[in-house]
Amino acid sequence: MxxxxxxxxxxxxxxxxxxxxxxxxxxxxxxxxxxxxxxxxxxxxxxxxxxxxxxxxxxxxxxxxxxxxxxxxxDVAALKPGTRVVFGATVDLADAESGEEVTYQIVGDLEADIKQGLIAISSPVARALIGKHEGDTVTIDAPAGRREYEIVGVRYVG
Missing domain, CATH: 1.10.287.180 (Transcription elongation factor, GreA/GreB, N-terminal domain)
Structure with missing residues (x-):
């Protein structure tokens, strides 16, 4: 593949x-x-x-x-999946407990850079987000324990 x-x-x-x-x-x-x-x-x-x-x-x-x-x-800009999270999506998440917001773009393993908010498609966070929609709540198993996030926004920018 x-x-x-x-x-x-x-x-x-x-x-x-x-x-x-x-x-x-x-x-x-x-x-x-x-x-x-x-x-x-x-x-x-x-x-x-x-x-x-x-x-x-x-x-x-x-x-x-x-x-x-x-x-x-x-070409991420050519994708039209609506509010569904797929490869290339830029996803705004809000922590269910603290309300703190983070933004990630799901990218290929070769270009991942957490400091720039680019997470690998193979990462646990990306795997939890793929297929979900804006408004959904996701549970992510992070090193610090389980965290719940609400998907606040999904967009596709080239």
Missing amino acids: RAPLTAKGAQRLRAELEELKSVKRPAVINAIAEARAHGDLRENAEYHAAREQQGFIEGRIKQLEAELSHAQVI
């Missing part, structure tokens, strides 16, 4: 890939060449650090290329 990815997430990953190929890869190659010019490579910390950095960059490039080639890019 192909991993789902929002169009915005695919764009972010492509931008990172381009940055690695056009900026960071040439910079580390120059750093290696410069360190080689300093002579003996066995005790040259700059050379070894640059080689390690090159390995990380090349590994990330390969990972991004593989992920992007196997991903199914979904």
Whole structure:
């Protein structure tokens, strides 16, 4: 099965890939060449650090290329599921006890970033929300215990 990815997430990953190929890869190659010019490579910390950095960059490039080639890019703005929560939905939740509100967008595993409110489709929160509608109450098993949330809003923004 192909991993789902929002169009915005695919764009972010492509931008990172381009940055690695056009900026960071040439910079580390120059750093290696410069360190080689300093002579003996066995005790040259700059050379070894640059080689390690090159390995990380090349590994990330390969990972991004593989992920992007196997991903199914979904245009969230084109989805019209109404108030039903599906992949790509931005969901506003209100804690049933405290009334505190949080907003999450359900995205592919590759683009999840909780600090930005992007939760993976495979996460317990997303799995509890999928298929529900605006106005429904959901129970989520969180590390801190069970929490009840009301789905206050569901929207689809590209």
